[in-house]
Amino acid sequence: MMSFTAAVADQRFVLEHVVRIGELAATERFAAASPDVVDAVLEGVGQFASGEWAPLNREGDTVGAKWSPDGVHMPASFVKAYKEYVEGGWGTIGVPEDFGGQGLPFAIQTAVLDTLGSANMGFALCPTLTVGAIEALIHHGSPEQQALYLPHLATGDWTGTMNLTEPQAGSDVGALRATAKPLGDGKWSIKGTKIYISFGDHDMADNIVHLVLARTPDAPAGTRGISLFLVPKFRLNEEGTPGDFNDVRVVSIEHKMGLHASPTCVLSFGDHDDCVGELIGAEHAGMRAMFTMMNNARLNVGLQGVQIAEGATQKAVGYALERVQSARAGSPNKEAVRIVDHPDVRRMLLRMKAQTQAARALVYYAAGQVDRAGLGDGAAKNRLEVVTPLAKAHGTDIGNEVASLGIQVHGGMGYVEETGAAQYFRDARITPIYEGTNGIQAADLVGRKLALDNGGAFAALVSDMRAEAEHPELVALIDAVDAIARRLATADADDKLAASYPFLTMTSVAVCGWLMEREGRHATGDEEFAVVKRASVRFYLDQIVPEAHGLKAAATASAEVLYAVPAEAFAA
Numbered sequence: 001m002m003s004f005t006a007a008v009a010d011q012r013f014v015l016e017h018v019v020r021i022g023e024l025a026a027t028e029r030f031a032a033a034s035p036d037v038v039d040a041v042l043e044g045v046g047q048f049a050s051g052e053w054a055p056l057n058r059e060g061d062t063v064g065a066k067w068s069p070d071g072v073h074m075p076a077s078f079v080k081a082y083k084e085y086v087e088g089g090w091g092t093i094g095v096p097e098d099f100g101g102q103g104l105p106f107a108i109q110t111a112v113l114d115t116l117g118s119a120n121m122g123f124a125l126c127p128t129l130t131v132g133a134i135e136a137l138i139h140h141g142s143p144e145q146q147a148l149y150l151p152h153l154a155t156g157d158w159t160g161t162m163n164l165t166e167p168q169a170g171s172d173v174g175a176l177r178a179t180a181k182p183l184g185d186g187k188w189s190i191k192g193t194k195i196y197i198s199f200g201d202h203d204m205a206d207n208i209v210h211l212v213l214a215r216t217p218d219a220p221a222g223t224r225g226i227s228l229f230l231v232p233k234f235r236l237n238e239e240g241t242p243g244d245f246n247d248v249r250v251v252s253i254e255h256k257m258g259l260h261a262s263p264t265c266v267l268s269f270g271d272h273d274d275c276v277g278e279l280i281g282a283e284h285a286g287m288r289a290m291f292t293m294m295n296n297a298r299l300n301v302g303l304q305g306v307q308i309a310e311g312a313t314q315k316a317v318g319y320a321l322e323r324v325q326s327a328r329a330g331s332p333n334k335e336a337v338r339i340v341d342h343p344d345v346r347r348m349l350l351r352m353k354a355q356t357q358a359a360r361a362l363v364y365y366a367a368g369q370v371d372r373a374g375l376g377d378g379a380a381k382n383r384l385e386v387v388t389p390l391a392k393a394h395g396t397d398i399g400n401e402v403a404s405l406g407i408q409v410h411g412g413m414g415y416v417e418e419t420g421a422a423q424y425f426r427d428a429r430i431t432p433i434y435e436g437t438n439g440i441q442a443a444d445l446v447g448r449k450l451a452l453d454n455g456g457a458f459a460a461l462v463s464d465m466r467a468e469a470e471h472p473e474l475v476a477l478i479d480a481v482d483a484i485a486r487r488l489a490t491a492d493a494d495d496k497l498a499a500s501y502p503f504l505t506m507t508s509v510a511v512c513g514w515l516m517e518r519e520g521r522h523a524t525g526d527e528e529f530a531v532v533k534r535a536s537v538r539f540y541l542d543q544i545v546p547e548a549h550g551l552k553a554a555a556t557a558s559a560e561v562l563y564a565v566p567a568e569a570f571a572a
Contacts, residue, residue: 003318004054006046006115007310009529010357011364012039017522018361018515019107019368027375030105038108041093045112048088049119052081057120057311060261061423064122065202067253072201072263078123082156082204090116091127091156095134100151106374110303110367114360117307118314121427122261124307126159126199128300132293133160133211136228140281140289145230148240149209158207162293163194163231163267178214178269180229180277190214190231190277191270193251196434200265201233201250207242208233211293212269212277213286220284228286229277231269247275258426294435295388299370301435302363302391305399308431309356312406312424316352319410319419320345339409348409352402354536354544357519358512359398365515366391382457386449387511389441394508396431396438403428442500445507446488458485465514471541474513477548481510484555498559502551509548516540 015021015038025033056077066073074082085091094109095101109131117124134153137146152158166176178192190212194200201208210231219225237243247270254264269275281289320340327334328341339345366387372380403424407414414421432438450458462482469475484503488496520537523530 004050004057004119004311004314006042006049007118007360008042008046008115010360010533011042011111011114013519013522013529013533014357014361014364015107015111017519018365019105019371021105021107021368024105024107024368024371024375029103029375030371032102033104033108037104041104041108042111042115044088045090045115048084048090049115052084053116053123054119056081056123056261058420058423060120060122061258061420061427062260064260065253065263067250067263071203072250072253072265074202074204074261074263078261079204081123082126085116085127086156089155091130092154094131095150095154096138099134099138099146100154105368106370107364107367110299110364113300114303114306114310117304118310120261121304121307121311122259125259125262125304126202126204127156128304129162129199129297130156130158130160131300132162132297133209135296136211136280136289136293137230139292140228140285141230142280145278145280148236149230149232152207153209157205158209158232159199159202159205160209160211161197161200162290162297163197163200163210163212164290165196166193167195176213176215176226178212180214180216180227180279182216183276186278188214188216188229188277188279189270189273190229190275191273192268194267194269196254197265197267198262198434200263200267202263206234208248210248210267210269211280211290213290214277216283223287225284226286226290227283228280228289230280231275231277235276247272257429258423259430296370297435298388298392298441299363299366301431302359302366302393302395304431305395305397305428306356306359306363308399308424308428309352309359309402312403312421312428313349313352313356315421315424316406316409317349319413319421320349345409348405350535350539351544352405352409353532354516354540355398355402357533357536358516358540358544359395361515361519362387362508362512363391363395365511379460382453383461385452386445386457386461389445389449390504390508390511392435393432393438393441393504394512396428397505399428399431400425438504439501442504443497445504446496446500450485450489455485455489461511465510468518469514471513471517471545473545473549474510474517474541477506477510477513477545480549480552481507484552487556494559494563498557498562499555502554506548506551506555509545513541513545 024030063075092101093104093112094106097103180188212229212231213226233248234242235244235246249268251266251268323339324336328337369380369384373384407421410421413419465478516537523533
């Protein structure tokens with residue numbers, strides 16, 4: 001069976017032609033992102049991931065994290081591999097140099113996480129969450145908090161978490177009940193329960209830095225009364241090193257469909273009234289700070305779709321190249337052939353390749369907008385706002401589709417756990433749910449992003465796509481997306497939300513088609529990569545883009561039929 005190999009060639013290609021990394025490297029801030037440095041990072045993390053993390057993917061699924069009264073324990077192999085990740089400096093890539101990082105573009109950090117997660121997505125969730133905590137502290141932490149915590153988070157010596165959800169408050173963050181009471185010395189007493197906290201506890205790092213949403217006394221109701229607090233597992237002593245336990249207990253870990261290598265924790269803060277936190281930013285400004293973390297996390301969850309798709313595709317290709325079954329239909333030679341020679345298997349494999357590359361182009365494009373927005377580019381900031389829900393929702397939808405196709409390529413053996421194909425499907429299924437369900441992403445697109453800059457932000461995206469698009473199916477899809485966007489701008493709330501998901505998919509496919517067509521123009525030569533790239537682009541434009549036209553009816557339909565059935569009648 002084919003072993004994991006990092007998709008370095010495609011990553012380098014997308015960075016060059018979609019992110020346009022050369023433009024970033026021409027700026028003073030990202031001058032270090034020279035071609036030789038980028039190559040060294042991509043190839044180095046590829047070797048690390050294939051040698052150290054990929055071999056643990058199966059163990060993470062079958063053994064996984066274990067709860068005990070004194071905390072969560074990871075397999076010993078994971079503890080060792082995480083230490084090697086820290087020693088290799090892979091967590092420092094995108095962190096500014098002032099805080100102990102290498103100061104490379106977020107797009108390069110995205111490529112690093114792409115490789116790590118393609119090798120072992122459950123494991124890679126740990127550093128992915130730490131990236132979000134770093135972003136929140138960079139933008140909203142005090143200088144003292146930044147100095148104490150960021151260097152350790154950058155290396156990965158300490159890891160970070162995000163604590164929003166509570167048992168009674170799922171997507172409705174405003175319903176949370178965790179409390180923070182002032183202690184009179186600038187510190188706060190934290191009390192409450194948080195659920196679904198990925199890597200909320202583990203034994204791979206010296207400390208865990210929890211970012212916790214809570215209510216202060218007499219805070220306004222809803223999201224306006226929420227503040228964000230920094231709550232370490234171990235309080236820091238005078239030397240800035242982990243000291244006393246901070247009364248943060250892991251009550252249990254969830255028994256999940258997949259992602260077994262990532263402990264999903266129920267955390268209890270302040271059982272003994274001895275949990276101390278620090279305010280991040282201003283009181284009652286927690287949602288603004290948390291959304292810095294959430295928006296980063298949403299791009300990285302979209303990236304998880306790419307990771308799963310890459311891993312599932314490599315496994316399916318490996319199986320199809322080895323599995324011999326049946327003669328090729330219509331061939332005078334009746335000898336059995338490898339299944340890769342059958343047209344339907346080739347259709348599935350090429351679809352997996354094309355969708356994986358399209359999702360990578362979309363998510364990396366969004367990452368490039370993060371870097372440009374960080375340089376003060378207002379248009380890039382608006383573009384990032386528009387494409388973030390696309391990257392999160394469509395990236396994860398693709399991850400699920402490709403993982404499912406991977407099982408189909410394996411046939412009955414794909415449904416048998418021993419082959420490992422099913423793990424990708426089980427691991428992928430959470431990604432359209434967490435960090436804001438894909439339905440919430442669609443609602444965000446039609447409810448907020450279409451109206452951004454009085455509609456100018458979305459119109460600018462359409463204009464840029466039109467300026468480059470040549471394939472007739474793609475041009476037609478862009479026109480349809482533009483027309484539906486104009487219609488939705490004046491639609492009532494129910495009609496707008498009823499159309500939101502098919503519209504998001506149509507828009508995402510249009511953006512992916514635009515970026516894939518751009519890639520196709522640069523895929524010259526006869527080497528295998530160029531041949532596969534051209535075929536993937538052709539398949540995407542000729543077969544996947546036309547499918548999106550079929551969503552027009554749903555994207556223009558009234559919500560009336562959805563409410564034609566009384567709620568209780570759904571049980572009939």
